[in-house]
Amino acid sequence: MRTNFSDAQLADADTRESEQILRNCVHCGFCQATCPTYTLLGDELDSPRGRIYLIKDMLETGRPAGPREAKHIDRCLSCLSCMTTCPSGVHYGHLVDHARAWIEQTYKRPRSERLVRSMLAWLMPRRGAFRLAARLGGLARPFAGLLPGPLQTMARLAPAKVAGPAAVDRPQVFLAKGQRRMRVAMLSGCVQPVLSPEINAATIRLLTRHGCEVVVARGVGCCGALPHHLGKTDPALVMARANIDAWTRELDGAGLDAVVVNASGCGVVVKDYGHMLREDPAYAAKAARIAALARDPAEILTELGLMSPTAQIGLSIAYHPACSMQHGQKIRDEPKALLRAAGFEVREIRDAHLCCGSAGTYNILQPEIAGQLREQKAGHIRATGADLVASGNIGCITHLSGAAGRPVVHTVELLDWATGGPKPAALAGRSTI
Known part of the structure; x- marks a missing residue:
């Protein structure tokens, strides 16, 4: 892709890197087929290639972002599936991070959006404040339908009970x-x-x-x-x-x-x-x-070698590879190999490369798209007929719990159980598991 940045613009390290990322893009469109929002919405601007054009125009001209750029960049899950697919090595992750920072600096969102985003950015990283919010959310869950937008989603995601500090x-x-x-x-x-x-x-x-x-x-x-x-x-x-x-x-x-x-x-x-x-x-x-x-x-655990299982659990698992695991960290086979070594039968999920819709705060800020992606993923999970679901990311676990029709458990909890630890809390009280 040809670019036209000035020397003054390229003096900024983020712009300099973004310019190189843009130049690597050859417009091939391979990323379209593996982008969850494009496959769902069918809008070129909700695909990596479309967003790249928006970002290029915004950064190259140096103009402030507007509602159009914010809308389509906000809809990006940062699942990085496009980076797995791209034959040209385009580091879309760093590019979209730069675009988000530019939007934050140059675009004045509607007041309600600013309040919600600022609340999430302050609240969720602070464990004590988030614990209090989660408890309030659990209390409000029966009345979630009466709450406005993001608060409704947060109440539905809140656990019924929240333990004190561990x-x-x-x-x-x-x-x-x-x-x-x-x-x-x-x-x-x-x-x-x-x-x-x-x-x-x-x-x-x-x-x-x-x-x-x-x-x-x-x-x-x-x-x-x-x-x-x-x-x-x-x-x-x-x-x-x-x-x-x-x-x-x-x-x-x-x-x-x-x-x-x-x-x-x-x-x-x-x-x-x-x-x-x-x-x-x-x-x-x-x-x-x-x-x-x-x-x-x-x-x-792959490096150390998993010790021999202490119990023959004999359950089947639908392994859900979090996008941040398979696309972000490029860890694909190790969790499944460890679960098999621990004695579980691992079943593959259809379209496992596509995001479940969790994506950090995405399921709160984009609940409609996140909900559609969750239902797609849950349907593929149910189709495996597995006893339970394993994943390595708390966001996916929280997002899919209740929708998948079976318990969703972190991979380490299952490996711990198989090698001498207690039964995972999510399986407590289930006599068939």
């Missing part, structure tokens, strides 16, 4: 069982400990059982993904720097072999810290160092 999420060290093979830091996260605190507990049991010393470092909070994908770059970078400082202290102290991130959406962002802070002289090297250590639990 002990495993406090700063501490969990010693390895037997000989120590690795020392790893774990990102506890912000949303996940509120909606499903048992995932972190299962991750710690599973890793320590396999010889990992697990550190929950003091000062670690939200990875920054939630504000980052809302175009709010500055608060996202503040969160990233805090995590980098905390993990660097551990790295320079007792040492770290990896930083484990058990929510795949967060994993994509932590692995991108080096890029996000590449222009910050105080953090560029530290960020790249931490990003290089980031691992999903499936990567760690």
Whole structure:
């Protein structure tokens, strides 16, 4: 694609990178077939190629974004399926991130949109405030239909009960069982400990059982993904720097072999810290160092080798690969191989490359599209006839629960159960499972 940026524009690092990304695009259209919003809506502007044209015009002219650009960029799930399909190596993820930041800086949204987006960017990364909001949402769930737009969606997604802060999420060290093979830091996260605190507990049991010393470092909070994908770059970078400082202290102290991130959406962002802070002289090297250590639990367990199952569970699983796992981190076969090694029968879901519609705050801000994608995915899951669903991302788990017609469980909970841990909470009280 030909571009026409001025030298002054190219002096900006983000614009310079976006210009190179645009130049890599050859207009082939292969991305159309694997874009969830294009397959659903059939609008060229709701496809990667169409959005690339919008972004090019907006950035190249330097004009402020308008309602048209905001509408179609907002509809992008950032699922990155287009990047898996693209034969030209177009890094659409970085391009759309730049576009979102530009829209945030130059476009004045309607007041209601500004309030909702600011609320989400502030609330969700703060575990205590989000826990309170989730409890209120649970109370309001029976009356969700009476609430306005985003609040209605949030109430429907809220769990019926919200537990208090879990002990495993406090700063501490969990010693390895037997000989120590690795020392790893774990990102506890912000949303996940509120909606499903048992995932972190299962991750710690599973890793320590396999010889990992697990550190929950003091000062670690939200990875920054939630504000980052809302175009709010500055608060996202503040969160990233805090995590980098905390993990660097551990790295320079007792040492770290990896930083484990058990929510795949967060994993994509932590692995991108080096890029996000590449222009910050105080953090560029530290960020790249931490990003290089980031691992999903499936990567760690594949490297260490899963221990022999302690129980023959014999259940069939529909494995739902989160977009952030398969397209963002390029982790595709490892989770399925681990589940099979643990004794589960793994069944493939039709159109597994397409997003379920969760996508961070997308299911709150774009509920109609998210709902259609969820129903498509749920139908494909039901068609497998599997006993339950496994996934590696809290957003997908929350979004699909109740729609899939069977329990949706994090992969680490199933691996923990098969190798000596307790039955996952989502399966409690089910005599047939």
